[in-house]
Amino acid sequence: MKGLVFTEFIELVDESFTMETSERMIEMSHLPSGGAYTSVGTYNAQEMITLVSGLSTLTGIPVPDLLKTFGRHLFKRFVSAFPIFFEGIGSAMEFLPRVDDYVHLEVRKLYPDAELPSFSCERPEPGTLVMTYGSKTNLPDLAEGLILGCIDHFGDPVSVKRETGGGNPPETVFTIFPK
Amino acid sequence: MDPQVALLLRRLERERLARKQAEKIVEERSRELFEKNRELEKLSSTDPLTGLHNRRHFGASARVEFERVLRFDLKLSAIMMDIDHFKRVNDRFGHAMGDTVLVEVAGACKTGIRVTDLHARYGGEEFCFLLPETGLDGARILAERLRVSVAGLHFTTDSESFSVTASFGVAERLAGENSIEDLLGRSDKALYDAKREGRNRVVTWEAPRPANPQESG
Numbered sequence: 001m002k003g004l005v006f007t008e009f010i011e012l013v014d015e016s017f018t019m020e021t022s023e024r025m026i027e028m029s030h031l032p033s034g035g036a037y038t039s040v041g042t043y044n045a046q047e048m049i050t051l052v053s054g055l056s057t058l059t060g061i062p063v064p065d066l067l068k069t070f071g072r073h074l075f076k077r078f079v080s081a082f083p084i085f086f087e088g089i090g091s092a093m094e095f096l097p098r099v100d101d102y103v104h105l106e107v108r109k110l111y112p113d114a115e116l117p118s119f120s121c122e123r124p125e126p127g128t129l130v131m132t133y134g135s136k137t138n139l140p141d142l143a144e145g146l147i148l149g150c151i152d153h154f155g156d157p158v159s160v161k162r163e164t165g166g167g168n169p170p171e172t173v174f175t176i177f178p179k
Numbered sequence: 180m181d182p183q184v185a186l187l188l189r190r191l192e193r194e195r196l197a198r199k200q201a202e203k204i205v206e207e208r209s210r211e212l213f214e215k216n217r218e219l220e221k222l223s224s225t226d227p228l229t230g231l232h233n234r235r236h237f238g239a240s241a242r243v244e245f246e247r248v249l250r251f252d253l254k255l256s257a258i259m260m261d262i263d264h265f266k267r268v269n270d271r272f273g274h275a276m277g278d279t280v281l282v283e284v285a286g287a288c289k290t291g292i293r294v295t296d297l298h299a300r301y302g303g304e305e306f307c308f309l310l311p312e313t314g315l316d317g318a319r320i321l322a323e324r325l326r327v328s329v330a331g332l333h334f335t336t337d338s339e340s341f342s343v344t345a346s347f348g349v350a351e352r353l354a355g356e357n358s359i360e361d362l363l364g365r366s367d368k369a370l371y372d373a374k375r376e377g378r379n380r381v382v383t384w385e386a387p388r389p390a391n392p393q394e395s396g
Contacts, residue, residue: 019190023186040205041203041204
């Protein structure tokens, strides 16, 4: 997992809780990297799961809620860090199908070693988008947070329904439909 | 120690380690980029088949060389070369053999010229050489050497063996000549004469003689 995701997570914990919470979370996680993350580095995604579990223990907030909140925050950061991906795009329904076909393609050019999730999209009927999330890391809550962050950003009047599909790790199917 | 101070120190230490990692990663990426750039530069300046420079790179380098010889008033000569009846090689032995001929001929020429000479595959079977600090006589001798080298190459197919020849046009920069294109143009004219006069030869460019009033009269 790219270091940017880790540095953003620690910043969010600093801002939403305290720096002390961040430090305690890192300390109790006994991470192979020691928690010294740089945005240009690459780290084992398991460290993210360990950190979020630690934060959940410290704050009493369930892991899925923390990941969803982080996903929403991460999307905002992507918007400000990579504005080129959002040029000329007017809605979440327009942006989300481009994640696999365009955004991840460009990310791979920059980081050939990046292990990216897949978001295959289908449009079963006009106005409805079905996104199937698959990832070795399998963090569907984070994926949901990112999708919700995208909807927040563009302000589409849509709802998201989440279901678990097949596969190992299981795929997660997000249906985005008009409210 | 004050817990707040201890906390800040831990944070600082982690940030110091992260910075060191980042520096190392950036250094590695810079090195990779440098090497990729060098590779790309080579690819963009080289004819992939023969390994000679391509025409674009030759043009740029030749212009720089021309400016240098102009500034110091040095000699400069150019050789244009074309493999004779190359189309027949392709037609008779196929394009793969044609490519082999181009590669071998280019190799022989590259070995024959000096490290300071510029070289290029100028067209399909046409090569060009620019010889800094070399007058017409030196250039003609070099072209003759290349001609003999090319004619000495032997190619073999399943059923027969053959050799090829090449024609050469040589010209030297004239006093007051300010354009590399003019020099190359005169070499090309000499090459045309070499072809017209029977091929497999070196022809040097000569200024057209002024018409003799007695002859014309």
